[in-house]
Amino acid sequence: MEKESTKTIEISAPREASGRRIDQFLSQQDLGLSRAFIQRLISDHRVLVYGKPTKSSYKVKGGDRIRIDVPPLERPSLEPEDIPLEIAYEDSDLLVVNKKAGMVVHPAAGNFSGTLVNALLFHCKDLSGINGVLRPGIVHRLDKNTSGLLVAAKNDFAHLGLAEQIQNRSLLREYSAITWGHMPDQEGTIEAPIGRAIKERKKMAVTRFKGRDSLTQYKVLETYGLCELLSIRLKTGRTHQIRVHLSYLNHPVLGDPEYGGRQKWIKGIHDKKRPFAQKLLSAIDRQALHAGKLGFVHPRTEEYQEFDSPLPEDMAHLLSLLRA
Numbered sequence: 001m002e003k004e005s006t007k008t009i010e011i012s013a014p015r016e017a018s019g020r021r022i023d024q025f026l027s028q029q030d031l032g033l034s035r036a037f038i039q040r041l042i043s044d045h046r047v048l049v050y051g052k053p054t055k056s057s058y059k060v061k062g063g064d065r066i067r068i069d070v071p072p073l074e075r076p077s078l079e080p081e082d083i084p085l086e087i088a089y090e091d092s093d094l095l096v097v098n099k100k101a102g103m104v105v106h107p108a109a110g111n112f113s114g115t116l117v118n119a120l121l122f123h124c125k126d127l128s129g130i131n132g133v134l135r136p137g138i139v140h141r142l143d144k145n146t147s148g149l150l151v152a153a154k155n156d157f158a159h160l161g162l163a164e165q166i167q168n169r170s171l172l173r174e175y176s177a178i179t180w181g182h183m184p185d186q187e188g189t190i191e192a193p194i195g196r197a198i199k200e201r202k203k204m205a206v207t208r209f210k211g212r213d214s215l216t217q218y219k220v221l222e223t224y225g226l227c228e229l230l231s232i233r234l235k236t237g238r239t240h241q242i243r244v245h246l247s248y249l250n251h252p253v254l255g256d257p258e259y260g261g262r263q264k265w266i267k268g269i270h271d272k273k274r275p276f277a278q279k280l281l282s283a284i285d286r287q288a289l290h291a292g293k294l295g296f297v298h299p300r301t302e303e304y305q306e307f308d309s310p311l312p313e314d315m316a317h318l319l320s321l322l323r324a
Contacts (some may be wrong), residue, residue: 007070022047026068029112030177032156033070033113034163037130070193078134080122083114084320087123088307093300094151095124098309101114101147101286106135120152125240127152128159139163140237142263147312148175148291161299166237170296175232176311177222178288178318182228187219190245194238203258204240206248214238216245221278224322226269226277226290227254241286245279254280283321286312 023042027035031148038047038056045053046069060066086098097116104111105134107118120127120137123174127137127167130153137152139162153159165171193211197203213237222229228251243259252261266277295306309317 006072009066009068013060013065014067017060018062020060022054022058022060022066024047024050025060026066029256031068032160033068033161035167036163038068041070044071046071054167069274078121079113079117079120080212082122083119083212085116085119085123088149088309089305091300093155093298094153094162095120096149096151096294096307099142099147099150099291100313101145101314103278104144105141105150106138108134116150116152118195122293124154127154128156130156130159130163134208140166140171142291143240143243143287143289146175147309148296149307149309150291151294151296160298162296165296169235170297172293172306173234173237173291174293175234176290176292176315177230177232177242177246178254178315178322179228179230179246179251180226180254180261182223183218183220183230183249183251188217190214190216190218192245192248194241194244204238204244205242211269212238213234214241214245222319222323226273226280229319232238235244242289253287253289256289257283259303261287280318280321283318286314288315288318292316 011029013025023035023038026038027033041047041055042054049064063177086094088098090097099116104115105113117136117138129136131138137154139151139153139159142148142150150202151162151221153162162171179315192206192214193208194204194214195207195209195211197205198209210255213236217235219227219231221231234241242251243256247259252259252265255261262281266274290311292309293306295303295304
């Protein structure tokens, strides 16, 4: 991997900054660093106040001498791969991709090839390096077996602009989900903290123990005997958020093997309904969840853009079975 030299930034905090969190203060300076990235630097003891490591919650005092050591950017050693991409939109700053179910977004243990990042590296000459070596250009994610729209940044300017919209909850992410059972209301908000499951660390769960605030809005579009079609909007972006929240309400996403959407849920239904439930499960080998609408203000032009993606074939087939 090619490496650049460490970049050191020194700042003297103005008096009007007194009382603000240091991560918030630094992210609002013209440094080209996102708040999330600054928080990682703080965790790595790369942000010093008067020569000593600090915490993200530290309240700045006027005159504080702050030093930031930005580590060298490691150029990705990942191999670009000629993987077909369905591109909904592209310009010099960003591109919107319609991801197929089954594709991992960025490399991780056991998945260092065949990912969306590998495909993007082949398609683009350069990508934003803000999210590090394994996630160049990635602003937000979709689970491997969730299909739909995702925006990737080609440069740090676009990345910061999009990340800010995610942080202030103005970026529109709307999903279609087919779920088991009937929701308690025709529309509503699920507000429950999400964190690592205590017993199964690879899974997420609604938990008060180190759980992060999570907000999901839903609306029932169609109701069937065993299932419902929901429109869902994310206001926060926690790992597996939609799947965890719906499972928490005992209405898991149909086909979801991790959060009770396959055999576990149908054990509790009437014997006469089980054959049809099994038929539904045999029609899809993943969670019935699709990111169908994406909207944001373009960081460069400042114009609002919105994109739609129709339901993929497997979910459309499920609906045809339910409507029949």
